Amino acid sequence: MIIQVERSGGFLGFPMRARVDTRILSDEERRAVETLVSDADFFGLPERIPASGSAPDRFLYAVSVDDGERSHATMVGETDAPPRLRDLIQQVMVIARSTRG
Amino acid sequence: MTAPHNPLFCILPPYMLDNIAEKGTDEQKSRAAQTLSHSAAMRAQREVQPKPAVGMPAVSGVKKRTVYTADETASLPGRVLRQEGAPPSGNPAADEAYDGAGATYDLYWQIFQRDSIDGAGMALVSTVHYQKGYDNAFWNGSQMVYGDGDEDLPPAQQLFRRFTASIDVIGHELAHGVTQFTGGLNYQEQSGALNESFSDVFGILVKQRQLAQQASDADWIIGKELFSPNVRGQGLRSMKAPGTAYDDPLLGKDPQPGHMDQYVKTTADNGGVHINSGIPNRAFYLAAVELGGFAWQKAGQIWYVTLRDKIRATTNFQGAADLTYASAGQLYGQGSLEQQAVRKGWAGVGIQVDTSSAPPPVENPPASSGCLTSVLKLLTGK
Numbered sequence: 001m002i003i004q005v006e007r008s009g010g011f012l013g014f015p016m017r018a019r020v021d022t023r024i025l026s027d028e029e030r031r032a033v034e035t036l037v038s039d040a041d042f043f044g045l046p047e048r049i050p051a052s053g054s055a056p057d058r059f060l061y062a063v064s065v066d067d068g069e070r071s072h073a074t075m076v077g078e079t080d081a082p083p084r085l086r087d088l089i090q091q092v093m094v095i096a097r098s099t100r101g
Numbered sequence: 102m103t104a105p106h107n108p109l110f111c112i113l114p115p116y117m118l119d120n121i122a123e124k125g126t127d128e129q130k131s132r133a134a135q136t137l138s139h140s141a142a143m144r145a146q147r148e149v150q151p152k153p154a155v156g157m158p159a160v161s162g163v164k165k166r167t168v169y170t171a172d173e174t175a176s177l178p179g180r181v182l183r184q185e186g187a188p189p190s191g192n193p194a195a196d197e198a199y200d201g202a203g204a205t206y207d208l209y210w211q212i213f214q215r216d217s218i219d220g221a222g223m224a225l226v227s228t229v230h231y232q233k234g235y236d237n238a239f240w241n242g243s244q245m246v247y248g249d250g251d252e253d254l255p256p257a258q259q260l261f262r263r264f265t266a267s268i269d270v271i272g273h274e275l276a277h278g279v280t281q282f283t284g285g286l287n288y289q290e291q292s293g294a295l296n297e298s299f300s301d302v303f304g305i306l307v308k309q310r311q312l313a314q315q316a317s318d319a320d321w322i323i324g325k326e327l328f329s330p331n332v333r334g335q336g337l338r339s340m341k342a343p344g345t346a347y348d349d350p351l352l353g354k355d356p357q358p359g360h361m362d363q364y365v366k367t368t369a370d371n372g373g374v375h376i377n378s379g380i381p382n383r384a385f386y387l388a389a390v391e392l393g394g395f396a397w398q399k400a401g402q403i404w405y406v407t408l409r410d411k412i413r414a415t416t417n418f419q420g421a422a423d424l425t426y427a428s429a430g431q432l433y434g435q436g437s438l439e440q441q442a443v444r445k446g447w448a449g450v451g452i453q454v455d456t457s458s459a460p461p462p463v464e465n466p467p468a469s470s471g472c473l474t475s476v477l478k479l480l481t482g483k
Contacts, residue, residue, distance in 0.1 A: 006369070008369035008370040009369075009370045009371060009374070009375065010236070010237040010239075010375075011237050011238045011239065011264065011270065011273070011274075011324075011337075011375075012236060012237065012261070012324075012327075012337060012375075013337075013356075013370060013375030013376065014352060014353075015369060015370075051288075053242065054242075054281065054285075054287070054288045054296075055239070055241075055242075055288065056239060056240055056277040056280075056288055056296060056297075056300070057237065057238060057239035057240065057274070057277065058237075058239055059237070060369065060370060060371055062368070062369065075368065
């Protein structure tokens with residue numbers, strides 16, 4: 001499963017991307033991430049999660065998951081991510097950081 | 102594309118999303134990851150944050166500033182560092198936020214006769230030291246929030262300085278508040294790029310006024326103080342020459358267009374609101390330089406009155422061009438040099454003002470800008 005998080009927006013406006021292929025993870029890490037994808041009902045999320053209000057200069061995330069059979073992508077603002085999706089974004093970041101370099 | 106076994110985190114050169122190389126030091130990547138992971142935890146916190154008091158001031162024209170620190174957490178507003186009238190706190194970020202909010206307030210009050218963000222003396226609440234390594238600043242609907250950038254990293258690893266370092270960033274964030282209380286401007290596509298542009302315009306006016314700079318002498322760079330010496334660039338955005346602010350091996354090249362021919366279609370950044378803002382930014386610059394003198398006196402007045410009275414949530418670039426042209430006609434007379442400067446400014450970015458929709462001339466154009474606002478309100482019934 002490949003999970004990708006792209007961040008855009010913010011005052012700076014520089015895009016950033018984190019990308020994790022769960023095949024390189026330990027069994028425990030892989031299960032944790034795949035559980036988050038499932039719990040977040042990721043493949044059932046809309047392509048664009050509506051913004052609850054205007055959020056100038058906040059970050060915007062584009063998250064995509066490809067499990068080999070299906071692929072899906074959603075966009076969500078920094079203030080509007082449902083808790084489980086927020087956890088997934090964080091987890092992908094943590095993994096990308098811990099395995100960097 | 103990166104090999105599957107190699108997770109990736111980096112700052113992307115704009116428009117090169119499919120041509121990524123892992124760049125930056127480990128610390129820089131780590132810092133970027135922290136910003137992303139922390140910022141995702143905002144929603145619940147946002148729901149419980151207190152609203153700053155909106156006072157019923159007995160006297161207009163009185164600043165009410167409070168600067169808090171979040172102590173590197175996401176808690177807002179945080180712990181008080183400095184209140185109105187108190188001496189400098191000794192905390193550089195807090196004192197910059199205080200002074201910058203003051204200079205911004207003064208621009209609105211002394212030049213535009215607007216009493217604070219809401220026009221009714223709203224308290225100016227700022228929080229500094231928001232999260233750790235947060236490379237952003239924002240207006241959250243009721244206050245300003247500033248991150249420290251990379252200032253806790255060793256100098257050689259830093260890309261961004263604290264976001265209070267540039268006074269135009271402070272003016273920019275406060276202007277988001279003014280837009281919220283006036284024209285609205287949906288934060289998407291062209292209306293969103295206009296929202297960004299009005300913030301850059303009033304942000305740069307705060308800076309130019311503080312420096313007593315004429316339009317022709319100013320550099321028109323947004324975020325000049327935001328980059329560390331490790332970044333190759335003058336600043337974040339150039340209103341004078343969008344697309345030329347920086348060209349850096351790590352950050353890539355400034356992606357802003359300065360003409361409708363280069364308008365960027367994207368789903369990122371709410372439709373490129375921080376990118377396409379280069380177009381209306383340059384229109385303002387061109388009009389201001391054409392008019393000469395201090396940019397806040399005429400061009401700023403025209404843009405402010407347009408935002409206050411005419412801009413709507415869905416206004417697009419063409420609408421902004423037509424409405425600023427109409428405002429210039431009301432303020433300075435139909436066919437005036439000021440109105441022609443506005444038309445030329447928009448023409449310079451590829452937008453032709455539709456003059457057929459201009460309102461009838463104002464019968465008694467006010468002689469000076471000092472009382473323009475109140476006179477106009479009477480004349481237009483707004």
